[in-house]
Amino acid sequence: MFDSLDLDAKLTRALADMGYKKPTGIQQEAIPVALEGRDVLAQAPTGTGKTAAFLLPAAQYLLDYPRRDPGSARVIILTPTRELALQVYEQAKAITAHTDLTCGVITGGINYGTDKETLSKSLDILVATPGRLFEHIEKESFSCQEIEVLILDEADRMLDMGFANIVHQISAEARWRKQSMLFSATLEGSGINTFARDILKDPVPVSASATRKEQGKIIQYVHLADDYEHKLALLIHLLNEPEQRTIVFVKTRERLATLKQSLQSHDIPVCWLQGEMPQDKRIAALARFKSGEVPILLATDVAARGIDVEKITHVINFDLPRTADVYVHRIGRTGRAGNKGTAISLVEAHDMVVLGKIERYISQPLKRRVIDGLRPKHKEAKVGKKVKKKKASTSAKKPAKKAKQRRSQKD
Numbered sequence: 001m002f003d004s005l006d007l008d009a010k011l012t013r014a015l016a017d018m019g020y021k022k023p024t025g026i027q028q029e030a031i032p033v034a035l036e037g038r039d040v041l042a043q044a045p046t047g048t049g050k051t052a053a054f055l056l057p058a059a060q061y062l063l064d065y066p067r068r069d070p071g072s073a074r075v076i077i078l079t080p081t082r083e084l085a086l087q088v089y090e091q092a093k094a095i096t097a098h099t100d101l102t103c104g105v106i107t108g109g110i111n112y113g114t115d116k117e118t119l120s121k122s123l124d125i126l127v128a129t130p131g132r133l134f135e136h137i138e139k140e141s142f143s144c145q146e147i148e149v150l151i152l153d154e155a156d157r158m159l160d161m162g163f164a165n166i167v168h169q170i171s172a173e174a175r176w177r178k179q180s181m182l183f184s185a186t187l188e189g190s191g192i193n194t195f196a197r198d199i200l201k202d203p204v205p206v207s208a209s210a211t212r213k214e215q216g217k218i219i220q221y222v223h224l225a226d227d228y229e230h231k232l233a234l235l236i237h238l239l240n241e242p243e244q245r246t247i248v249f250v251k252t253r254e255r256l257a258t259l260k261q262s263l264q265s266h267d268i269p270v271c272w273l274q275g276e277m278p279q280d281k282r283i284a285a286l287a288r289f290k291s292g293e294v295p296i297l298l299a300t301d302v303a304a305r306g307i308d309v310e311k312i313t314h315v316i317n318f319d320l321p322r323t324a325d326v327y328v329h330r331i332g333r334t335g336r337a338g339n340k341g342t343a344i345s346l347v348e349a350h351d352m353v354v355l356g357k358i359e360r361y362i363s364q365p366l367k368r369r370v371i372d373g374l375r376p377k378h379k380e381a382k383v384g385k386k387v388k389k390k391k392a393s394t395s396a397k398k399p400a401k402k403a404k405q406r407r408s409q410k411d
């Protein structure tokens with residue numbers, strides 16, 4: 001129950017309105033530490049409830065220490081994409097709905113006039129993409145002096161997208177802050193470690209995978225395939241299942257265009273997202289998918305970053321991703337907070353090495369399935385070591401002190 005987390009009644013009321021009954025694993029782990037004012041280094045993929053895991057303690061902090069005068073944002077949340085920024089902003093508004101706290105969002109792709117209006121108001125929480133925020137800092141239309149909490153959401157994506165320098169500069173500008181939190185789907189790789197070392201002070205590491213409950217709800221399996229045509233036939237068969245809302249991932253934009261045509265020529269209606277799509281088209285495609293009007297969404301990884309659609313029943317990897325962490329990211333779109341999900345990968349002979357990496361990364365061999373009439377001609381070559389299933393570990397930290405004590409102790 002959220003009661004045990006010592007949150008203000010205004011926040012728990014909002015959670016009840018939002019239909020959140022009990023905290024997810026990452027929320028149970030991250031919220032108590034963040035409420036103590038400690039820096040947080042969180043490994044939490046999309047779908048684990050990470051957004052509320054940082055929004056709730058940030059909002060609680062603002063309520064514990066109300067501002068005397070209006071001013072610029074005290075909590076900054078940086079996200080890699082504008083879509084994610086908008087989603088975090090929507091959640092921030094919902095969580096603070098019964099408070100007087102104000103939230104704003106500024107992202108690339110939206111005109112500066114709108115930003116000006118946002119930044120001219122007194123703000124408590126500002127969600128922003130790094131590039132656009134930095135432009136405002138440079139133009140002196142935003143000052144970092146009042147930032148008390150800095151949150152990086154999907155930090156690994158920010159690195160992938162080349163935002164490291166800008167984020168470092170924003171972090172330097174916000175050097176008077178009291179707290180920083182870094183959330184990332186994976187904490188592997190030197191980039192993310194350098195990032196964490198430079199931005200966080202003595203952080204407490206928390207991990208969503210400590211309670212693999214959310215991930216455990218995803219059934220994962222593989223169909224071996226011979227070539228594009230075979231994959232297409234398998235996909236068409238899989239899309240035939242009723243009552244599904246499915247994201248199909250492909251590796252490139254060109255591939256997306258080909259697959260879209262192939263499916264449309266089989267009278268299968270699809271909507272799609274691709275990078276560099278005008279914002280209004282993206283929003284329209286997502287709306288058709290969200291409403292269930294068109295239950296199949298084709299996307300590349302770039303295009304699908306940060307999208308949050310509830311009740312996705314299936315994730316199909318028409319093409320396997322190049323790395324295991326992207327696989328985890330992709331399948332995290334389904335099986336969210338309480339719902340079951342299925343993740344199916346179509347695997348060609350040349351994908352076997354990546355498949356092995358994925359299996360080692362998730363410590364779980366993926367079941368091979370076949371469909372009568374669509375059996376693969378090629379036999380699976382054995383690559384690398386066999387993966388044994390690992391037991392999920394549980395290392396949840398207990399919440400320690402009462403809300404009022406925690407900050408005064410730190411300050």
Ligand code: AMP
Pocket residue numbers: 019020021022023024027045046047048049050051052308310336337
């Ligand atoms: P996130 O990982 O933040 O993208 O959250 C994934 C989904 O889970 C979102 O649709 C949230 O609204 C939802 N969610 C987050 N926390 C909870 C909770 N404690 N109970 C139920 N749903 C939740």
